[in-house]
Amino acid sequence: MVQAGRKYVFDFDSTLTRVEALDVLAEITLNGNSNKEEIIREIQEITNLGIDGDISFTESLERRIKLLNAHKSDLEVLVDQLRDKISRSIESNKEFFEAYSDDIYVISCGFKEFIDPIVKEYNIPEHRVYANTFKFDEDGKIIGFDEANVLATHNGKIACLKNLDLEGEVQVIGDGYSDYVMREAGIADKFFAYTENVHREKAAKNADYITPNLDEFLFVNKLPRKISYPKNRIKILLLENVHSDAFENLSKEGFSVELLKSSLPEEELIEKVKGVHVLGIRSKTQVTQKVLDAADKLMAVGAFCIGTTQIDLEACKKKGVVVFNAPYSNTRSVVELAIGEIIMLMRSIFPRSTEIHGGQWNKTAANSKEVRGKNLGIVGYGNIGKQLSVLAEAIGMRVYYYDVADQLALGNAIKCNTLEDLLNVSDVVTLHIDDSKTNKNFIGEREINQMKDGAMLVNLSRGFIVDIEALVKALKSGKIAGAAIDVFPEEPGSNGDFHTELQGLQNVILTPHIGGSTEEAQRDIADFVPNKIMDYINSGNTVDAVNFPNIRLPKQNTSHRFLHIHKNVPGIMAKINKVLARYDMNITGQYLSTDNEVGYVISDLDKEYNKEVIKELKKIDNTIKFRVLY
């Protein structure tokens, strides 16, 4: 009879380890065998049939051992390899195995020869490991297994657990149906289907609880764990078809991620955003006050693009929602498109192309000019404007630029003191100003009239910057000889019908807001933004946040980290420290960053603390958000 209290019965293969040990053994023993792949496939099929209960376990074992053709010395290699294949969340929660060592059992249909040395490192002694044992011949070759062991028989785990006669609640944690049967037979009280490495439908559908990793198991059982909140509980909603790498990166980290192709209109987003912790969008989704009011769990918004005016940044800040974007990932893509379009416009390539598509051969040099020696006027000399300046000079253009901010000229570019100066001199005007709403109708009838007759206009920044009616008029009159427009005042949320007065006009290139839509840019964004989000969620870093005090935190080692976001009113820091002092907490590091509206205080503290302190900190007046990391 074993002592009372809750008992934890773990499966080994694909639960404590990421793999099935006999598959790994097969890789070792069949090395150099020309039929290796085929035999391994056969072994895996037999393993699955056994796990799912479709063939008897004894049969599965016999057939696999025959195919394996293994030797005692192979087991040493196997153990070495298994050490590197421990399930990630098992590896990170060693503390649990130490603290609960007396209550943890392994019941496996694998073999003690490789299980014992692995689980020993997790404080599980041999005598609490129930598994099969191999039979060897005198040369050390594996020739079979101990058939008298109940675990070598069909549903042997039931008999094994029954024989143990454990007292207290028994929880079984495993990936297979053969683990579930202990619960079905009424010997275990709960079955947790463990899906970190493999999701077996037959086990999952019968489980009391599906646990995607040990963090979740420990969280629901209120047991000591490495991380305060299981990542699978953090819901991320990605809209507007962001690159699938973002989905991969965030899922790999353990978050629950949903990816939708289009943006959502406000009413739908209001419904969908409930319970979401991180929202990922591009330029179409409007994150309004109403959306934020409905977002009960929202911690961060990731703009998978440069522009952020689609997001109510102030409202986000007031709610303690941190916003990140990707300020440089698509810069080069926009610049390359601008160069291409400038050349296409100057050569009247699109009219020629349209004619020939319509069956008309029109070989002519009329309205076809080289870009070499022409004046390019760049409005907005920021990241895109500057890079364009360098490339345009490289193809022989004379660059003029205008910016409201004091920007240093690159190369031989000439700074214009007024927009009018730039418009007067440019053969092509290209717009790269930011998406501030104050830039609405920045180029209207007056500005167009200030341009040279027959000049061209390129807009790859934001649609509302150009007065479309005035542009259409100027194109029709010939005042402007061509335009390339990628962005529009009203753009649809998803692909489909679209109408603009610019359609059908001569020498006008129209594109559906694809300036930054290249594989390279989207892949880079899908790396950059998720990294920022993960950094914020995992450690509290707000470096490069667009609406929040930026803070770069040192790596959190052994301490607990309290993250406190509050309205920036006097005295909050003192109040936080008063509470911490009252609870005798030893601060190992403290960081504060503020702007006019919010303050962000991070306190690193010694491990142990009275949980009441959290309630007290949350109660401090003007607290917006509070969370604990460990």
Ligand SMILES: NC(=O)c1ccc[n+]([C@@H]2O[C@H](COP(=O)([O-])OP(=O)(O)OC[C@H]3O[C@@H](n4cnc5c(N)ncnc54)[C@H](O)[C@@H]3O)[C@@H](O)[C@H]2O)c1
């Ligand atoms: N078409 C696309 O797919 C696409 C892709 C990326 C970026 N963009 C847009 O391109 C624009 C530029 O991006 P960026 O990364 O170079 O931004 P940036 O912030 O680095 O540069 C913008 C520059 O414009 C200047 N500016 C702002 N208002 C001005 C005004 N009224 N007059 C003169 N200068 C003004 C700013 O001082 C700044 O130097 C943004 O609107 C962005 O949203 C579009």
Ligand SMILES: O=C(O)CC[C@@H](O)C(=O)O
């Ligand atoms: O990809 C998008 O939706 C927007 C691209 C661009 O306008 C940006 O702001 O980066």
